Amino acid sequence: MARTTGSDGEKTEAAVREAAVNLIARLGYEAMSMRQLAAEVGVQAAALYRYFPTKQDLLFTLMREHMEGLLQAWGVARPATADPESRLAAYVENHIAFHIGRRHATHVSNMELRSLSHERLTQILKMRTAYEKELRTILRDGAEAGVFQVDDTGLTAMALIQMMTGVIVWFRPGERLSIAEVTTTYLSMTMRLVGATISHGTARPSGRARDAVVL
Amino acid sequence: MARTTGSDGEKTEAAVREAAVNLIARLGYEAMSMRQLAAEVGVQAAALYRYFPTKQDLLFTLMREHMEGLLQAWGVARPATADPESRLAAYVENHIAFHIGRRHATHVSNMELRSLSHERLTQILKMRTAYEKELRTILRDGAEAGVFQVDDTGLTAMALIQMMTGVIVWFRPGERLSIAEVTTTYLSMTMRLVGATISHGTARPSGRARDAVVL
DNA sequence: GAATTAATTGAACGTTCGTTTTATTATTGC
């Protein structure tokens, strides 16, 4: 046999991407074989090479598009406000929503970096650094404005991102907590962690509280 | 050739363990071949099977001993005090010190769980859960005593552990920050995150501050 | 110093891997 009835390049490629994200997230990139992936799509292994020249090209494509999506999502969600607290809240909300919505892809992007060539690793890390820099800027602005109490901007940014991204490790949709509840709790924890004097969306308690949260 | 002069089973096994931790951390379990590991040790691949019956047995041994070490370290560091703040501080300090000291082993234990059989995965997760439960207990005690402000004990415990363990991703000994500095900063962030009314080791500011950090 | 045991080599086994090549069939454009 050769071309099958109803076969369509676009649909096959989309099916390959989706199956690849799921399989790599579950088994790991090295452990997933091209034959396994092909079987999941309902196709022979050779057919995959019409869409991705090598296995690593497939991985890189998934990762690059994930990072592009993350940066784009933040570009849309980023508020016009100068207020650091609102910006931090928007960052947290966008980060959690995006990562919960794409748990598998996030897993792949975080866990399989070592399977990329040096050049491609650099490309992905560049995007990641750009995304993290956005958070550092917010933290620094907040610290300079006196609304955040931050010992070390870089370290705090890393701690926050690790904490937030960690959601995908234990969160399962439909279990005890809803996405909204999780987001609310993480927002509270974030605001306390950076020593914000008020919580986002709450009335300002007129000043006196600030010093109390200073370590 | 056969047995080499000066060969010693104990030394070889120790060398295999050390090389395996480093190689798996760098390349991943699936990507590391037994021949590669043997070469690193300076031995033929067949010699490895004198010490570990299969590749997965090797991985499991590394992980189990890592988790046992973590639980044991906490058993030693755990303070006799009932004071939740001191206990939390001890937990954070022990966690960070242990994980920075064994970055590679931690990497392996966190990233290669999916390469274990179901039965062995269960064993490792049981130990991990026991360790995490210690933190949840501290947080609950603190919340009940009114010295911590915690929305959700389980969620907060996960967030804290993700945050702290994340240190191994970016921390490199000898760079900008010392272990002591990192620990101090993480301790501050932790105490703020849980809404502790005072910081560990600082004089108590006589009460009035507590409400200020409530979200 | 002979017998036993410990430690390792070297070669081989069957399997699976990513990938390439060639042939074949479905779809599309004229």
Add this chain to the structure above:
DNA sequence: GCAATAATAAAACGAACGTTCAATTAATTC
């Protein structure tokens, strides 16, 4: 409906994989 093109199957490639086995030599025991 015929030519061109798109999408796949089927088979094969050499390389690498985890693992086993028999042979061999070093160290230990008596």
